[in-house]
């Protein structure tokens with residue numbers, strides 16, 4: 129029998145989730161009988177174990193001394209020690225000082241805060257380098273918002289914001305520039321139709337190779 133966590137809420141249907149750590153959650157309507165929930169879980173057993181295997185084989189970022197952390201496409205070694213919170217790159221090391229060095233959550237928090245601070249000037253620079261042509265077409269420069277996103281690298285809002293995933297800073301600069309160019313091209317074409325791709329080809333002929341860099345799973349923060 130599969131172990132699962134049952135979460136009841138105001139909803140009409142059953143929903144199954146396999147979390148990153150392999151745990152199974154079932155969301156169910158308030159009054160759904162337990163045996164119905166159980167039958168639902170049993171009927172999806174094959175799918176559940178498939179998802180669990182997929183999760184287990186996914187490379188996962190560890191937040192401890194000696195772990196690898198990618199920064200701008202280069203692997204750095206986490207050098208974690210105890211002290212007042214401080215993060216800096218030193219050669220091939222990312223030195224991380226935190227009050228609780230044995231807590232992966234606190235190391236993660238310190239590194240992500242640092243990554244977010246590093247991201248802004250680097251992302252602004254990429255926009256500045258690639259924006260002039262779009263300015264010449266009469267577009268206003270979108271304002272940058274650095275975000276932690278699980279499923280997207282970037283987006284362009286109709287309200288004039290370019291949202292970029294801070295995890296882009298872990299990939300090679302060429303991949304970051306690709307995402308920025310992609311979003312800037314949405315100033316001209318809102319969809320991903322032929323016009324959009326023609327513009328990408330014109331502005332960044334090697335964009336497909338750059339995009340492929342993002343398909344390699346790094347250890348996502």
Ligand SMILES: [Zn+2]
Nearest residue numbers: 310311314320
């Ligand atoms: Zn797009």
